[in-house]
Amino acid sequence: MAVSNPDVTGHAPSVGSRGRLTEISDDLITQCMHCGLCLSVCPTYALTGLERSSPRGRIRLMKSVQDGIIPVSGTFEYEMNFCLDCQACQTACPAGVKYGELVESARVLIESRRKGFSLKKFILTNFVAGKKGLRVAAAVLRFYQKSGAEKILLPVLKVLMPGLYKRAGMLPCMSDKFAIDVLPEMLDPKGEARGTVAILTGCVMDAMYSDVNIDTVEVLLENRWRIATPTGQVCCGSVSAHSGDIELAKSLAVRNIRDFEKTGADYYVVNSAGCSAFMKEYGELLKEDPQNCARAVEFSARVKDFSEFLYETGYRKPTTKLGGVVTYHEPCHLVHAQKVSGQPRAIVNEISGENYRELNEATWCCGSAGIYNVVHYEEASKLLERKVENIRACGAGTLVTGNPGCMAQITAGVKNARMDVEVVHPATALNRLYKSDRKT
Ligand code: SF4
Ligand code: SF4
Structure with missing residues (x-):
């Protein structure tokens, strides 16, 4: 089917040097002409007012490391990890600097120099990327929330470990079951199928929002797509890559390519913006892997974010x-990394009608950014406060957004602010309306 591209940002998705990430690409660094047009969109620059916390300043730090003027540890390491990797600077940059690749390269460089045990790497490898570890962690957290232990422990943490108490309060309710455990490998719609889509159930999405995965499947079925759920799928690898563990990310990508290919699906639909952004880059990630590079390019070409897919292939309007x-928050990895903005907006507009109201600074990061809100809790909270104030000003009772990190972060923010705002994924919003249509 021919598709229109309602891209409002006017930039092409980034491609570049992910295949060789043990050094920072000099070609990418020298593209920066130091104009400073990216500074006004940078959340960390807004927080500190320091040049070194801006995209331009960080690129200068990268150049200084390359030239041997400063070491990899210290200020360089801090600033590369203080960056949200929101890629707002990439959207704003008139020179087309691929900042996302630069900062991810810098993180790989940092991790490659790290000696000894890394707790972050241990957690990412075993509890995010590792399927068994994720299940154990989800089961423990579910027990903690549902057994009453949370109610007993939180007041204790508040006194003894206030930092952990604040972070624990942001944890969304864990799902009772993983969607991947209940979905059949293949599901046929009523009537003739338009084609087959394979879905990524994800790690964070399925552990915390498995209902969104079910809504995604039901919406796709309603629109006459046959659904394949690859049972051997693993984490997309984005959290590992963004944290500097590129080899783990590559191995996860290869496993997913193998498993999704087996379905013979026409499209791979992903309902988590962070995951779809990364899976669209598998071709780049594996470009120096002779066994998998061609398959990775083919794989990435089939990946579509949920709202991008629905809008471009057409969907039944409830x-x-x-x-x-109703308002809409744009996940960074949808609007900046994938340049997908017009499509979800059009859907939210359609299903809200006159009730839609624009959110001021809709593209400004909410502070979630993978594990940023855990590692940089104070800074992430300031970004969240800014987001919450914009939601308050817009008067929304429903905020739609398509990324589990944003959903969890903003839900915690409005709850702390005692605001009556429901945060929902576009798939959930649409599915509710389809169900409501059926009743009338
Ligand atoms: S807008 Fe682009 S070229 Fe200008 S300073 Fe920022 S990164 Fe460099
Ligand atoms: S990715 Fe985001 S936080 Fe990092 S430099 Fe760019 S705009 Fe700033």
């Missing part, structure tokens, strides 16, 4: 509309 004031 007759019922969302009630109350």
